[in-house]
Amino acid sequence: MNQATLTQTIEADAISYIKLRSVNVPLKQAVSDAKVLTGKQKPLGEVALLVVEIETKQGVYGMGFSYTLRTGGPAQYAFAKEVAPLLIGEDPSDISRLWSKLTWAGASVGRGGLVAQSIAAFDTALWDLKARRANLPLSKLLGSHRNEVRCYNTSGGYLQASVGEIIDKAEASLARGIGGIKMKVGHPDHKEDIARVEAIRKHFGDSVPLMVDVNQQWDRTTAMRMGKALDDFGLQWIEEPLDAYDVAGHKMLSDALITPVGTGEMLVSAAEVNRYVENEAVDVLMHDAPRIGGITPFLKVAAQAEQRGMIMAPHFVMEIHLHLAAAYEHSTWVEHFEWLEPAFNERFEIRDGKMIVPQRPGLGLTLHEQTDHWTVASCEFR
Structure with a gap:
């Protein structure tokens, strides 16, 4: 032909x-x-x-x-x-x-x-x-920068889990090849948050990348105090310390803290995410393709963030975001959740702290x- x-x-x-x-x-x-x-x-x-x-x-x-x-x-x-x-x-x-x-x-x-x-x-x-x-794999169609993306696990670090349970799940994740661990914080007693982070950091040492996620539950004063306390633990980032729409507050924290600040998962349009990008209000952009309208608006936001050299760590749905992260020029992470794995026949290969981008055409997925x-x-x- x-x-x-x-x-x-x-x-x-x-x-x-x-x-x-x-x-x-x-x-x-x-x-x-x-x-x-x-x-x-x-x-x-x-x-x-x-x-x-x-x-x-x-x-x-x-x-x-x-x-x-x-x-x-x-x-x-x-x-x-x-x-x-x-x-x-x-x-x-x-x-x-x-x-x-x-x-x-x-x-x-x-x-x-x-x-x-x-x-x-x-x-x-x-x-x-x-x-x-x-x-072509979707990443290649978009123009890939890498064939593997650093990954971290979140599903094992929720607040209902004890420190011992978080350690056990984190060890299993690391043994699988996952490269970092994120844990939830936001207890009513802030000292409990610090104690839990300290215990996890002490157990794994400084070599394991560690992140925390507040899920928007601090006010500005609490976020500043807790952020400064958490600066001592060498975290990759503090996620969603404030309300998702508090652009000015996130910028204030980002400017004041040693630890990078990230947000974006709860925003529901490209315009909302772009307010953070245009104001350079966070260090880590965490927008979510399904929540802002799909891959088309996600790529438009990513192009703006790319010009500013921002770190990108999309929220959830590794099944989609792995390809999009691979097509982003600067530093990226992808979030590992096993929650959706039962819905698909395929499994992603993970080794040496990174998730391997599948080379099957498209997303590389078929429904189970x-x-x-x-x-x-x-x-x-x-």
């Missing part, structure tokens, strides 16, 4: 089939962070996925997903069900245009939050499809058959 024929064939393709699924993936054990201890939320026992599968007339396939924690799964699915028919007959290559089309379709309820998180599943599926059609048992709603469009 000559190039002219190939180009004509690709341009003639169109989306012919979409399948949506609302899937509740159970956790082996419910977990609690500082938001639970302060009474704002209940323990987390499952992850609600919105899974989107797309096929074209030529038989090219793509799969993407978004997620919610605790609430919002049925609402995400309901919105996705409303807008999915708008993609039938569209050229799957026009990803940016289709993102805008879906965003405007939901503009009366906003351009972030639920709308963005539902659109993210479609957007990711389209990127997966594009990379599969090119027979047990997702059928966890599916609470599904629909199809042609």
Whole structure:
């Protein structure tokens, strides 16, 4: 087939089939962070996925997903069900245009939050499809800087776990090849936080990268005092010390502390994340592709952060973020959670503190058959 024929064939393709699924993936054990201890939320026992599968007339396939924690799964699915028919007959290559089309379709309820998180599943599926059609891993399609990314584990460091349990889980993670450990802080008694961090640091020594996550539960005064106390432990970063929308407060802390400050996971649009980037208000940018609308807006934010040389450590969903981190020029981390592994057939290789980027086309993932048992709603469009 000559190039002219190939180009004509690709341009003639169109989306012919979409399948949506609302899937509740159970956790082996419910977990609690500082938001639970302060009474704002209940323990987390499952992850609600919105899974989107797309096929074209030529038989090219793509799969993407978004997620919610605790609430919002049925609402995400309901919105996705409303807008999915708008993609039938569209050229799957026009990803940016289709993102805008879906965003405007939901503009009366906003351009972030639920709308963005539902659109993210479609957007990711389209990127997966594009990379599969090119027979490239998504990281290579985007332009990779590395084939492996430093990784750290979070799932073993929640507040319901004792210091002994955190140590046991951390040792298992390190034995698996994971390169760092993040633990939750935010106890009502701040001395307990310091004692727990001190115990973990003493056990593992200075050679193991250690991070802490406050989940937005400190005010500015507490964050400054605790931040200065935590400066003694050589942490990689302090995550979400303040309310997610307190740009000025995060900048104040970032300027005052030795320890890097990070945030971004709770922001629900590219515009919200860019306020942190434009003001250089944090050292570590932690935005989340499914939460801000997918890979398309994630890359736009990353381009701005890249110009400023910021560290990037995307939140959760290593299944997507590993590829995006590999395509970022400067220092990156990816967050290891095993929570979503049961939903997929594949496992990521981890060695020497780094997660290896899969070389399979697209995201390199296929859905496990047990997702059928966890599916609470599904629909199809042609």
